[in-house]
Amino acid sequence: MAEDSLSRPGIAPTEPLAPGLYLVPTPIGNLRDITLRALDVLERCDVIACEDTRETQKLLNHFGIETPTVSHHLHNERDRADELVRRVLAGERIALVSDAGMPAIADPGETAVSLAVAAGVPVYALPGANAAVTALVASGLPAERFSFRGFLPSKSGERRSALEALHRELQSLEGVAGTQIFYETPHRIVEALTDVVAVFGAAHPVALARELTKLHEEFLRGTAADVLRALEAKDRVRGEMVLLLAGTLSAEENAGSESLAAAVRRVMREEGLDEMAALKRVARERGLGKSEAYREWQRTKGR
Numbered sequence: 537m538a539e540d541s542l543s544r545p546g547i548a549p550t551e552p553l554a555p556g557l558y559l560v561p562t563p564i565g566n567l568r569d570i571t572l573r574a575l576d577v578l579e580r581c582d583v584i585a586c587e588d589t590r591e592t593q594k595l596l597n598h599f600g601i602e603t604p605t606v607s608h609h610l611h612n613e614r615d616r617a618d619e620l621v622r623r624v625l626a627g628e629r630i631a632l633v634s635d636a637g638m639p640a641i642a643d644p645g646e647t648a649v650s651l652a653v654a655a656g657v658p659v660y661a662l663p664g665a666n667a668a669v670t671a672l673v674a675s676g677l678p679a680e681r682f683s684f685r686g687f688l689p690s691k692s693g694e695r696r697s698a699l700e701a702l703h704r705e706l707q708s709l710e711g712v713a714g715t716q717i718f719y720e721t722p723h724r725i726v727e728a729l730t731d732v733v734a735v736f737g738a739a740h741p742v743a744l745a746r747e748l749t750k751l752h753e754e755f756l757r758g759t760a761a762d763v764l765r766a767l768e769a770k771d772r773v774r775g776e777m778v779l780l781l782a783g784t785l786s787a788e789e790n791a792g793s794e795s796l797a798a799a800v801r802r803v804m805r806e807e808g809l810d811e812m813a814a815l816k817r818v819a820r821e822r823g824l825g826k827s828e829a830y831r832e833w834q835r836t837k838g839r
Contacts, residue, residue, distance in 0.1 A: 553580045557624055557652045558631045559645060560584075561638040561664030565749035567598055569665045575599055577662065581631040585620055587644055591635045608632060609644055617648035624657045638666045642686045642719050668717045671745035671778035676757050681714025681783070688718050688728055688779075693835055695728065699735040706785050713783035722773045729764040732781065736760060741782040747775035796832045 558577045563569040578584060579601050585608035586592040592605060608616045620630050632639050632648060639645035652659050668684050685702075689695045706713050720728050725744070732742065738761035746754045752775070756763045760781075767773055796818060803814040819829030 553577065553629050554658065555624055555627050555629055556658035556660050557620065557648065558629065559639045559649070559659065559661040560631045560633050561662060561666065562592070562595060562633050562636055563749065564636045564665045564667050564670070565747065565753075567595065569749060570595070570599070571662065571664055574662055574664060575601070577629075577631050578603060578633075581629040583623070583628070584631045584633060585616065585648070587634045587639075592633055603631075608648070613644050613647050617651050620648055621651050621655050621657055624652065625655065636665070636667075638664065641666060641668065641684070665749070667719070667745075667748055667776070667778050670748050671743070671780060672715060672717060674755060675715070675743035675745065675780045677715040677741065677743055677780055677782055678784075679715065681712065682717055683714060683783070684717045686719060688720065688724075690724060692727065692731070693831065696731050696735065696832065697835070699731055702781075703735050703785070706783060709783075715783050716781040718779045718781075720777045720779045722775060722777065725773060725777055725779070726764070726767055728779065729760060729767065732779075733760045733764060736781065736785075739786070743780040745778040745780070746773075748778070750775070796829065800833060 553576075558581060560574050560577055561571075562574070578596065578599075581603060584592060584596075584603050584605045586605050587607075587609050589605045589607055596603065596605075606616070608620070620632070624630055632645055634640075634643035634645065637643065640649060649659055651657075672679050672682055689698055702716065706716075718728075729742075729744075732740065738759060740760045742758070742760045742763050744756040744763050744767070746752075746756075756766050758766075799818045800811070800814045803809055803817050804811065807814070807817075809817065815829055815833050816826070819826060
């Protein structure tokens with residue numbers, strides 16, 4: 537076993553590992569964030585179900601753990617979950633891990649847990665690393681209440697619709713929603729923040745956490761427009777990211793929450809402009825390109 541492993545004096549397990557499904561969080565960047573209990577379970581279980589066996593093997597090799605692994609990912613999740621539950625019912629100890637962080641949080645695992653619970657199989661969740669909570673507590677945004685939203689849609693129109701729906705939800709909750717947390721990828725983060733600016737306004741408070749627990753960890757905090765400008769100034773954006781939005785809308789945001797379609801109809805009514813002239817006016821006022829505004833109008837004008 538390696539230096540950081542269970543061979544250290546005083547931490548040898550004293551209780552047998554009971555049959556069950558063990559949800560084992562793994563480090564999100566820094567390997568020293570693994571817990572002693574996680575190492576214990578990974579070493580003593582019968583098999584480790586991995587989102588990517590190659591990624592998990594790097595962790596196991598580092599700590600000298602030789603437990604066999606099987607794949608458990610989005611494309612085989614249902615079939616593998618059935619198999620894992622059958623194995624636990626037969627008396628085995630199964631550890632389930634994702635590539636990084638807590639299984640079932642924007643990663644495979646939920647199906648296996650659901651089937652295990654339905655079958656009466658014991659499920660043990662170990663505490664440990666999680667990017668969303670790690671980012672939240674260091675974001676500077678309120679941490680008493682929060683909502684984890686997973687990944688925003690990858691397609692522009694669907695992402696804008698999701699943000700508009702969230703804006704309406706926060707309006708209805710009147711300031712008690714708490715901080716909103718999303719995972720995002722490097723190649724989509726600029727587009728996502730551009731949509732945040734368009735929907736929530738340039739002054740909406742946000743935070744962006746990048747490369748958490750790693751050597752180049754970075755937090756960008758401020759208004760949505762400020763964080764967007766800071767990202768656009770970089771030559772290249774790398775690393776998995778956590779995007780956090782303040783859950784309270786300012787008076788200006790509440791007053792300016794009119795949808796593009798509603799704004800176009802209002803301008804047509806109040807100023808007597810035709811549809812395209814009104815659309816151009818609203819697009820100019822909101823800083824939208826003509827093609828982007830037209831797509832948004834076509835998508836929402838029936839609402």
